Amino acid sequence: MKYLTLLLLLFSSLTFAQQAPKPYGPLPTLGQLNWQETGMYCIIHWGVDTYTDKEWGYGDESPGLINPSNFSAMQIVGAAKAGGFKGIVVVAKHHDGFCLWPTKTTEHNISKSPYKNGKGDILREYREACDKLGMKMGVYCSPWDRNSALYGKPEYVTQIYREQLKELYSNYGPLFISWHDGANGGDGYYGGAREERKIDRSVYYGWDETWGITRKMQPNAVIFGDVGPDVRWVGNERGQAGETSWATYTPHAPDAGKKPGNGYVKDYEGTEGHRDGKYWMPAECDVSLRPGWFYHQRQDDSVKTPGALLRLYYQSVGRGAALDLGLSPDRTGQLSANDVASLKAFGDILKRTFAVNLAKGATPTASNTRGRNQAKFGPANLLDADRYTYWSTDDKVHTPQLILDMHQPQTFNVIRLRENIKLGQRIEEAAIDAWQNGRWKEVAKATSIGGNRLIKLDNDVTTSKVRLRVIKSPVCIALSDFGLYKEAKFNDVSSLMDNKTPPKF
Numbered sequence: 227m228k229y230l231t232l233l234l235l236l237f238s239s240l241t242f243a244q245q246a247p248k249p250y251g252p253l254p255t256l257g258q259l260n261w262q263e264t265g266m267y268c269i270i271h272w273g274v275d276t277y278t279d280k281e282w283g284y285g286d287e288s289p290g291l292i293n294p295s296n297f298s299a300m301q302i303v304g305a306a307k308a309g310g311f312k313g314i315v316v317v318a319k320h321h322d323g324f325c326l327w328p329t330k331t332t333e334h335n336i337s338k339s340p341y342k343n344g345k346g347d348i349l350r351e352y353r354e355a356c357d358k359l360g361m362k363m364g365v366y367c368s369p370w371d372r373n374s375a376l377y378g379k380p381e382y383v384t385q386i387y388r389e390q391l392k393e394l395y396s397n398y399g400p401l402f403i404s405w406h407d408g409a410n411g412g413d414g415y416y417g418g419a420r421e422e423r424k425i426d427r428s429v430y431y432g433w434d435e436t437w438g439i440t441r442k443m444q445p446n447a448v449i450f451g452d453v454g455p456d457v458r459w460v461g462n463e464r465g466q467a468g469e470t471s472w473a474t475y476t477p478h479a480p481d482a483g484k485k486p487g488n489g490y491v492k493d494y495e496g497t498e499g500h501r502d503g504k505y506w507m508p509a510e511c512d513v514s515l516r517p518g519w520f521y522h523q524r525q526d527d528s529v530k531t532p533g534a535l536l537r538l539y540y541q542s543v544g545r546g547a548a549l550d551l552g553l554s555p556d557r558t559g560q561l562s563a564n565d566v567a568s569l570k571a572f573g574d575i576l577k578r579t580f581a582v583n584l585a586k587g588a589t590p591t592a593s594n595t596r597g598r599n600q601a602k603f604g605p606a607n608l609l610d611a612d613r614y615t616y617w618s619t620d621d622k623v624h625t626p627q628l629i630l631d632m633h634q635p636q637t638f639n640v641i642r643l644r645e646n647i648k649l650g651q652r653i654e655e656a657a658i659d660a661w662q663n664g665r666w667k668e669v670a671k672a673t674s675i676g677g678n679r680l681i682k683l684d685n686d687v688t689t690s691k692v693r694l695r696v697i698k699s700p701v702c703i704a705l706s707d708f709g710l711y712k713e714a715k716f717n718d719v720s721s722l723m724d725n726k727t728p729p730k731f
């Protein structure tokens with residue numbers, strides 16, 4: 227009997243040692259995990275506006291305008307890839323209603339243009355370039371259509387908009403994102419009516435049914451919209467998530483985001499999310515490489531510099547959000563030289579900065595390891611560059627500490643922390659100390675750790691030992707990554723101006 231009890235005890239402690247912590251709060255879907263790993267992508271605006279020099283076409287533009295001398299999806303997607311981006315979102319139709327693919331839903335499309343004598347299909351070209359270059363693809367088909375005579379009537383949604391989505395979802399391979407935007411309603415051409423048409427955007431598009439099509443036809447794509455459902459808008463077009471930014475969110479103000487016109491109301495809730503949000507709905511930061519989304523020659527000298535892009539990277543990707551950078555191919559159908567140069571220099575610096583984790587090879591000592599199971603839950607998992615292996619603590623230990631002995635002095639100015647978000651967003655606050663002159667000195671603090679948290683230090687830190695202190699967590703932790711990096715020096719891009727020119731539309 228005694229032995230049986232002992233055996234049972236041993237068995238239960240062994241099982242406990244194997245047991246993963248219970249997930250905390252809302253959890254990401256497979257599509258959202260894929261999106262988080264994608265991290266950076268580019269949204270590409272090219273169409274009639276490129277030729278009329280506008281940002282929002284009225285809808286009466288002639289398809290004859292689309293006659294690029296040298297359209298090259300390879301050049302555009304290749305430049306995005308060189309910038310370190312992992313995917314693109316093609317603006318297949320903007321508010322002007324012109325479709326860049328040969329759709330059956332409207333005459334207002336590429337087949338009526340001189341491009342390839344009406345045989346062109348820009349979406350197909352992007353798909354092929356993405357496949358060749360190993361890039362993911364997504365689409366944006368503007369719900370607001372200033373060309374369509376039916377816009378405002380139910381038939382527009384059922385016979386045109388949804389059919390367009392179906393064409394895009396069935397003919398261009400697997401998509402990682404379906405991008406939806408809130409700007410809609412207002413004046414337009416509308417088949418010659420030239421009038422103002424207002425709709426109630428929360429009901430007109432029948433989102434439940436519309437998104438049902440996405441779910442069915444592209445089950446692995448996330449749906450981006452002002453307030454989700456899978457990825458939320460960050461609430462500004464400056465590319466900045468909040469210093470504290472939760473992946474969880476409860477949408478309660480469907481119109482709190484973008485308004486028709488170019489004015490946006492501030493939505494700090496999208497910027498920071500909600501700690502106790504009901505849904506897993508992380509933020510996307512959309513911002514353009516130039517002041518406008520479409521190409522304007524007068525903005526050739528206002529391309530964001532690699533340094534500006536790097537700051538945006540820390541403020542978006544580094545805060546658990548995604549960076550969606552707007553690219554604007556010009557009238558030839560390619561990105562111009564400044565854009566390509568800036569992307570390349572930015573990509574190089576990212577690659578060089580994150581090539582070596584200076585903490586790799588360090589000896590980690592944790593104040594607690596779940597079930598003392600070093601292999602499964604030990605801190606060595608922090609250094610293996612896998613987002614889902616992790617260091618975890620016993621259920622009752624919420625604020626553990628970890629010391630990493632690097633055995634020799636290392637100099638760093640970027641710290642990376644990641645949680646295994648398959649178990650939810652758990653850690654609310656953590657600090658990092660460096661061992662200096664015989665004592666610990668706090669060098670950084672961060673909130674809302676989540677899928678990816680980068681802390682850029684103002685000054686370099688040189689030390690051979692660092693300590694991580696989890697300050698606040700409602701449950702035991704599941705931290706997957708600890709990285710120390712030294713930001714690389716910029717290659718010479720002195721030909722590029724800093725982005726000081728104010729936007730001119």
Ligand code: FUL
Pocket residue numbers: 269281282407408409484512519
């Ligand atoms: C906005 C649109 O109104 C802009 O023209 C642009 O497409 C941007 C990405 O989204 O809502």
